[in-house]
Amino acid sequence: MGIVERRERLRKQVRTDILKTARDxxxxxGWQAVSIRKIAEVIEYSPPILYEYFDNKDKLLETIRNEGFSHLHNELTRLKTLYRSPEKLLxxxxxxxxxxxIEQPEVFQVMFNIEGAMCQSRQAFQVEFAMLNNHPIWDALAHIRPRSADAISKTFYEWWCLTYGFLMVSLITQPKASLATFEPIFMESVRRFVRGLV
Amino acid sequence: MGIVERRERLRKQVRTDILKTARDxxxxxGWQAVSIRKIAEVIEYSPPILYEYFDNKDKLLETIRNEGFSHLHNELTRLKTLYRSPEKLLxxxxxxxxxxxIEQPEVFQVMFNIEGAMCQSRQAFQVEFAMLNNHPIWDALAHIRPRSADAISKTFYEWWCLTYGFLMVSLITQPKASLATFEPIFMESVRRFVRGLV
DNA sequence: GTAAATAATTTTACATTGTTAAGTTACTTC
DNA sequence: GAAGTAACTTAACAATGTAAAATTATTTAC
Known part of the structure; x- marks a missing residue:
């Protein structure tokens, strides 16, 4: 009997719709405008239905945050297979x-609690910024200049502050239309950072 | 008659109390917990009184944001009188x-719309990031390495992304107790940036 | 010193929010 | 088709920002 499967498929679809609607x-x-009721209206269910899929609004945001971080992590491991040079990888x-x-600012906003997005869970940060080896970025830094684990962890942290920091400042302070202007400045900063590693 | 003056003084005091209570x-x-009613309760007035002092909650936050930026700006001009060397100033x-x-994270949060703080007004950014000369930082960068105004403006922007970006990432991702750990890393990043300017 | 005028403040109210409990409908199973 | 269960909605609560109306306190004019 495919009844259970059909129900499971439907559940999965509704869950995805909720997440997509929130992002939309x-x-x-903006995130201040995202309410349980508004999402419910769009997916054409009554508000309490959302609580069948997420414990509360915070958990919903946590899911979007985690998806954001793991998307980037997947991209990173994909790039690792493409480029041998650690500099190139970075x-x-x-x-x-x-x-x-730039393309998914609303996800980025949840990832870092900026611009009205607010998610209590700090779990994703502990994963992302854990200064352990075996992280592709950590490895790349270690390959470019082998040093003590502590020294590499420091550079590892500087990397995230440079890249995510630059992005945050840009997303927060610049109007959307002018953001493209800053990409070359960002990339040049990154290249200088990488050059300065040796 | 000092009646008007007395009233004016009282008004000023209440206004300050409102701002202070919000920050407290x-x-x-956290900023999600800041509500008009809660502020009113602390200053022992009814909620609508707040609207005699601020058009709305957003304007209240805007005031705190502007005070934050101008405090830093004042500190900067103060430092300019203390140090002749542009490197030292930076x-x-x-x-x-x-x-x-670190000491006033709640103000910093409003300044950049992070961690639950949300203020629509972007005015302060236009002032802070205006890539014009006569800004002490812009001048310092120009003195360290004279170049075209465009080239300096680029570095000027990189400066803010480095400093504010580093601070944002740290405040957002790190538990308050461990923040002190990152100060030397921050300062080293800044020094490397300054060294790299020549 | 009292009445009128004005300022200061509160009470009441409304719409919106997240979330829960109770009720209802639809579907599945026997 | 009846019983049982899953899916869903309605109704309700407390908290929010904010506006209008009502009230109290203070000042001014006589």
Whole structure:
């Protein structure tokens, strides 16, 4: 009997719709405008239905945040298979980060609690910024200049502050239309950082 | 008759109390917890009184944001009188920025719409990031390495992305208790940036 | 010193929010 | 088709920003 499967498929679809709708509203009107009721209206269900899929609004945002971080992480591991040179990997990944932040600003906003997005869970940060080896970026830095784990961890942290920091400042302070102007400045900063590593 | 003056003084005091209370609540419980009613309760007035002092909640936050930016700007001009060397000025100002962000995180949060703070007005950014000469930082960069105005403006922007970006990433992703750990990393990044300018 | 005028403040109200509990409808199984 | 279960909605609560109306306190004019 495919009844259970059909139900499961439907559930999955509704869940995806909820997440997509939240992102859509956020992109159009900002995260302050995202409410359970508005999402419910768009997906044509009553508001309490959302609580069948997410414990609360915070967990919904947490899901979007985690998807954002794991999307970038997947891109990073994909790039690792493409480029042997650690320098190239860093630069290409920075490019991917920029593209992601510009194309999906509403996800980036949730990832870092900026511009009205607010998610309590700090779990994603502990994963992203864990200063352990075996992270592709950490490895790349270690390959470019082998040093003590502590020294590399420091550079690892500087990397995230440079890339994510640049993106945050740009997304927060610049009007959307003029953002493209800053991409070359960003990429040049990244290249200088990579050059300065040796 | 000093009646008008007395009233004016009282008004000023209440206004200050409102701003201070907002910051206090934000520091203790975060900006999501700051509500007109809660502020009113603390200053022992009914909620609508707040609208005699600020058009709305957004304007209240805008005031805190502007005060934050002008405080830093004042510190910068103060430092300019203390240090002749532009390199020294940059490094000392970075130190002031760090101190400010750590000691008054709730103000920093409003300045950049992070961690639940949300203020629509972008006015402060236009002032802070206006790539014009006569800004102490812009001047310092121009003195360290004289170039075209465009080239300096680019570096000027990189400066803000480095300093504010580093602070944002740190404030957002790190638990308050461990923030102190990152100060030397921040300062080293700034020094490398300054060294790299020549 | 009292009445009128004005300023200061509060009470009441409305729409919107997240979220829960109770109720209802639709579907599946026997 | 009846019983049981899953899916869903309605109604409700407390908290929010904010406006209008009502009230109280203070000042001014006589």
């Amino acid at each position: 509203i956020a992109r159009e009107e 630069i290409e990944f920075a490019q991917v980060q920029w593209k992601f932040a | 609540i934000a520091r203790e419980e 490094i000392e100002f970075a130190q002031v920025q760090w101190k400010f962000a």
